[in-house]
Amino acid sequence: MVHWYHAQSTTNIDIFLNENNPTGAEPVPESGFMLNSVNDTLTFIPGKTYRLRLINMSGFSMFYFSIDGHDLDVIEIDGIDVQRKTVQSVSLTAAQRVSVLVTAKNTTDMNYYMHADMNVDMFDIIPEDLLVNLTAPLYYNKDSTNFAASEDIGMDSDFDDFPLVPLVVENAAPFDHQVNLTFNFDVTTNGINRGMFNEVPYLSPKIPTLNTLLTQGNYSLEPEVYGPQTQAIILKHLEMVEIVLINLDAGAHPFHLHGHVFQLVGRGPGVYDGSNSDVEWFLENPSRRDTIQVPAETYVIIRFRADNPGVWIFHCHIEWHLESGLAATFVEAPDVVQQRMTLPDAFIETCKAADMGYDGNAAGKQGLDLEGAPNGVYLLYDGFTARGKGAMAGCVIAALLGMAAIVAYSRMDPLKEARAIAESKAAKL
Ligand SMILES: [Cu+2]
Structure with a gap:
């Protein structure tokens, strides 16, 4: 599965790494697909078990993969074989690879949909024409238009890849x-x-x-x-x-x-x-x-x-x-x-x-003479002066006092005084 940008990455980088993008909003993909194109499909032969090698080739979006009506047995992650774990969906972050075994049904009366649903948490906007929940047909019978109900998992997957257990045992050793x-x-x-x-x-x-x-x-x-x-x-x-x-x-x-x-x-x-x-x-x-x-x-x-x-x-x-x-x-x-x-x-x-140096330190010089090495792009520390900080503290204190006053008034018993007067009058009678 992959998401797709219509512009070249160099264009998108120029927009992304730009003073006019101070919040660092990432370019949002324009589309996405499974297999080789938006029109690709898979066909299962009844009774067979398939190994699907899932790869998230995206440079940004995480995906949730599922197949309507089929369990997924996870057996491998990033090239490491793991104890079989049956799940309904698998999440794949950018660059992750997961193998699942899928056992085909024994009948051909129904076709199904595969789903690759984007995690859109990091998308600052979701363009109207972006399909975030991708589907691709999984056929048992290509002549049939009979499909099981399509159920997007969206971002509701509860798959946790952290505890997957490798087949080859290696306990953690103390670190040095x-x-x-x-x-x-x-x-x-x-x-x-x-x-x-x-x-x-x-x-x-x-x-x-x-x-x-x-x-x-x-x-x-x-x-x-x-x-x-x-x-x-x-x-x-x-x-x-x-x-x-x-x-x-x-x-x-x-x-x-x-x-x-x-x-x-x-x-x-x-x-x-x-x-x-x-x-x-x-x-x-x-x-x-x-x-x-x-x-x-x-x-x-x-x-x-x-x-x-x-x-x-x-x-x-x-x-x-x-x-x-x-x-x-x-x-x-x-x-x-x-x-x-x-x-x-x-x-x-x-x-x-490539007109690049091949001998030298980060500056292209020798030893520790690093004059000219790429440098100087650091975190911008807060730019407040001492007076600015004093003014800010004053504002905060005033705001807190104001809020305290509101809280104090809200807790006062408005009838307390009236009751006291009435009680004293009654005592005099
Ligand atoms: Cu990141």
């Missing part, structure tokens, strides 16, 4: 290295709303990070060499890495790690600080995959073994958010990479052909 990646969106110093980890949006370096690693000798062990805004995190060979991924945003975001499969070891509401009592832990054979959706204002804790030396990007798979800076770079075991790899000639030729 913890990385906190707290993300949010905000207007930055160049006036554009950007996504960012730990208040720093990712900016592409002048030299690809792997080239820096392979050309800068021992400097490859220092995160500075990769540039001030590549969010380079150096990992030691074979250490167990724990990422605490905290979502401060009001939307859900799908994170994807290259070069690894990670374990989903915990989740919970709000912000994780290591002492939370309401963490839902999954330490025994936790689910493994390379993409995880982090719901709004929650956190997810993931772990992986740094056993694949190289440079691996970790990013939101909503492509608009990746473009806007929601990415970090794991520079994994640079010492081992230098022992095992050299830059292939073809790689160097490609850089030359």
Whole structure:
């Protein structure tokens, strides 16, 4: 399933990353479809069991998939086989892959509809002509127009992919290295709303990070060499890495790690600080995959073994958010990479052909001379002066006093005084 934009992504990026879009409203797709086109169908032979490999190819929208009148048995997610789990619908965030087994009916008297319904939570507008609930026919008999009632699941799916249990057992191991990646969106110093980890949006370096690693000798062990805004995190060979991924945003975001499969070891509401009592832990054979959706204002804790030396990007798979800076770079075991790899000639030729440098640090220079490296796009801190803050505090206090007065009057007994007068008169009589 996929959603579809009618304009080129470069056009949409120009609209999205723009001072006139301070809230960071994402381009909303114009259409979508399942299989290869809006006219595609599937045909089942009675009695057979089918494996459907579902992929959400969208760069933005999450989908809920279901088939009228049929159960779905989930058996695989992101390439990891899991214990069979029967569900009515499956959710797929951008970049997720799920396999389901579907057992065909034994009769051909009825045809059915498959559904792929968009999650529209993040759509700022829903264009009138956008069909958000997609359907495609599932035929048992192509000559028949007899279809079971079509039931959109919409956004009501209760599918939870987090607890899916891998067939190959791997318990969680204690971590050696913890990385906190707290993300949010905000207007930055160049006036554009950007996504960012730990208040720093990712900016592409002048030299690809792997080239820096392979050309800068021992400097490859220092995160500075990769540039001030590549969010380079150096990992030691074979250490167990724990990422605490905290979502401060009001939307859900799908994170994807290259070069690894990670374990989903915990989740919970709000912000994780290591002492939370309401963490839902999954330490025994936790689910493994390379993409995880982090719901709004929650956190997810993931772990992986740094056993694949190289440079691996970790990013939101909503492509608009990746473009806007929601990415970090794991520079994994640079010492081992230098022992095992050299830059292939073809790689160097490609850089030359693209008029890009292939040797140097993030600024295209040597060592830690980073003058000229992409830099300076930071979170815009509040622009209030001390006087402004004083005035604001005064306003707030006045407003609170006003509200307190209203509350006090509303609680007063309006007849208390009258009663007291009447009682005193009565006492005198
Ligand atoms: Cu995102």
